[in-house]
Amino acid sequence: MAQRNTWQRDRVRAALADSQGFVSAQELHAMLRADNTGIGLATVYRALSTLAASGEADQLQSPDGEAIYRACTSTGHHHHLICRGCGLTVEIQADDVEAWARRTAATHGFTHAQHIVDIFGLCPDCSAKAAAEDSDAG
Amino acid sequence: MAQRNTWQRDRVRAALADSQGFVSAQELHAMLRADNTGIGLATVYRALSTLAASGEADQLQSPDGEAIYRACTSTGHHHHLICRGCGLTVEIQADDVEAWARRTAATHGFTHAQHIVDIFGLCPDCSAKAAAEDSDAG
DNA sequence: TTAGGTGCAAAACCTTTGCACACAG
C-alpha cells in the first residue's frame, strides 16, 4: 500500500521540524549526513516530495532558485520582503492578501490558483549605505 | 565604463516589454530566435541580469523553479491573473494590496520598495478541461 | 583604440530517475 515508515523518512521529518524557518533539500541532506546517517541525497528529495504531497511540509522556491521546505504549520503560507542590496529576506504575514488573492482568482473563475506576493526593496542597513554613498560619491 | 547600447540588449528589452506578465529567460530566448535574430542564450541571460540589476526589469522565481522576468513599468501599476494552461492574462486592480505593500515595507524600514503581486492558476476553460481529463484518465 | 558585449559550448548547479538490493508489512 501507501507509505512505509522508514527511519530515513523519520529523520527527514525530524530535521525539518528541527529547523525554524525554511531549509533547502541540500541543507537538510548536509544536516542529516553530519548527523552520522548515511542517508542519500535522492532519498532526502524523495522524502521531501512525499512529505509535501501529503501535506506534512510546505514547499516553495527560494530567491536563489532552490526548492525550500518547512514543516507544515496548520495555517497558510507567508511571503517575503527581500533586500536588493544584501539579500536579506524577511518573512511577512499577509492574511489579508491571501484572502484577496483567493477572492480575486475565484471572481474570475480561476482554479488551482497560486499567488506570488513579494516585495523588493532596500533594508534599513542598505538604505543607509546607499544614502551615504549617494552624498559621498555624488 | 558602463553599459553599451547593443541591438541585442534592445531586443531583449523590447521582447520583455512586449510580454504581458512574466516570461522566463528560455521563453524570451525562443521568442528572440523565432524573431529571426541569431541571439545567444547566454546573451539573453546576461542582458536580463543587467536589466534586473539596473532596475529596468523585475526578477523572481516561478512556481516551477525557473527565473522569470517582467518589464518594470514605472507608470500605471497593475497586477496579473495568469492562466497556466492557455496563457490568458487578466489585469487586476489591487489598491488594497498596493497600500498593504507600502505599509509592510515601511514597517520593516525598507526603502525603494517595489512589489510583485501576481496570481497563477487555471482559467475557467482550462479548469474544465483539466476536470474532464481527470475523470477520464483517473 | 579600448573595454565591454557576444556566441558557443562546456561547466556548475539543483533535482529527478534507473537500477539492484534491502527492508517494512
Place this chain on the structure above:
DNA sequence: CTGTGTGCAAAGGTTTTGCACCTAA
C-alpha cells in the same frame, strides 16, 4: 513473500562562465 524505499550515479533541466572575436563609444 510482496512491493515500497533506498543508495548510488548518471541523466535532466536551468543558469553561469571561459574564451576568442566583434563592436560601440
